[in-house]
Amino acid sequence: MKFTSAFFFLVCFTIAAAVTDEQRKKAQEVLVSCSQENGVTLDKVAQVRKGDFASADEKTQCVVDCFFKKVGFMNAEGVFQEKVTTDKLSQGEADPSKVSQMVQKCKGESGAGKCETAFKIYKCAFEARAEIL
Numbered sequence: 001m002k003f004t005s006a007f008f009f010l011v012c013f014t015i016a017a018a019v020t021d022e023q024r025k026k027a028q029e030v031l032v033s034c035s036q037e038n039g040v041t042l043d044k045v046a047q048v049r050k051g052d053f054a055s056a057d058e059k060t061q062c063v064v065d066c067f068f069k070k071v072g073f074m075n076a077e078g079v080f081q082e083k084v085t086t087d088k089l090s091q092g093e094a095d096p097s098k099v100s101q102m103v104q105k106c107k108g109e110s111g112a113g114k115c116e117t118a119f120k121i122y123k124c125a126f127e128a129r130a131e132i133l
Contacts, residue, residue: 020091020092023088023091023092026071027067027071030067030070030071031045031063031067033066033070034063034066034067034070035063037066038059038060038062038063038066039059040059040060040062040063044060045060045063048060048064048122051126053123056119058115058116060119061111061115061116061118061119062115064115064118064119064122065078065114065115065117065118065119067118068080068118068121068122071088072084072085072088073085073088073118073121074114074118078113078114078117078118080107080117080121082103082104082107085103086099086100086103089102089103101128102125102128102129105124105128106121106124106125106128107121109121109123109124
């Protein structure tokens, strides 16, 4: 199945050119599901999507972790899936070499736990997208 949008929607969400309409739709569905599972409003998620990272508490970070796991960017153990992420984000209009650059730049981000790690990867991708994509 094709996912993302966002950053992937999240980055998908953020890297709109890098995803197909089908991916964008699926990403929105997954994001809504993850928001509900973690008790976070879509308004709060929207703040993060716009780059307001200071407002992200642990629950919001866990929305990103949930999203990444459901779309395959991270496995169940919280390990970033470099090839899967690169492949999925390269299905849209984005240049695969630029997507790969972004993934390479952000894959080493880590935090105190799975949620913070996913969030840091997302934040890195959000910040890198302007210079790379």
